[in-house]
Amino acid sequence: MQKAIQFYNKALEYDKTNFLAHYNMAIAYENLDVKKAVGHWKKTIEILESGNNPEQKKLLPEIKIHLQQLEKKY
Numbered sequence: 061m062q063k064a065i066q067f068y069n070k071a072l073e074y075d076k077t078n079f080l081a082h083y084n085m086a087i088a089y090e091n092l093d094v095k096k097a098v099g100h101w102k103k104t105i106e107i108l109e110s111g112n113n114p115e116q117k118k119l120l121p122e123i124k125i126h127l128q129q130l131e132k133k134y
Contacts, residue, residue, distance in 0.1 A: 061088045061091070061092060064084065064088045065085060065088050065089070065092075068081045068082075068084050068085045068088070069085075072085075077107050078107075079104050079107040079108055079111070079116065082100045082101075082103045082104040082107065083100070083104045083123075085097075085100040086098075086100035086101045086104060090130065094130065094133070094134045095134065097130065098127065098130060098131060098134060101123060101126070101127040101130065102127070104123060105120065105123055105124060105127070108120050108123070
């Protein structure tokens with residue numbers, strides 16, 4: 061997971077609005093640092109809501125439910 065986090069951090073250096081990098085960072089952090097995972101889930105939601113891709117926006121309901129469940133644990 062640490063190697064994946066390094067990779068996605070590098071991707072975010074080039075593009076802070078890369079929703080896939082935030083999405084994957086959230087997944088990677090869920091077992092390491094829940095607070096950071098929550099932050100990346102929130103950023104993923106923010107990017108998707110402001111975007112124009114209807115296919116990507118279809119992910120929003122599932123991500124929001126997952127985030128709510130994760131925040132209950134945290």
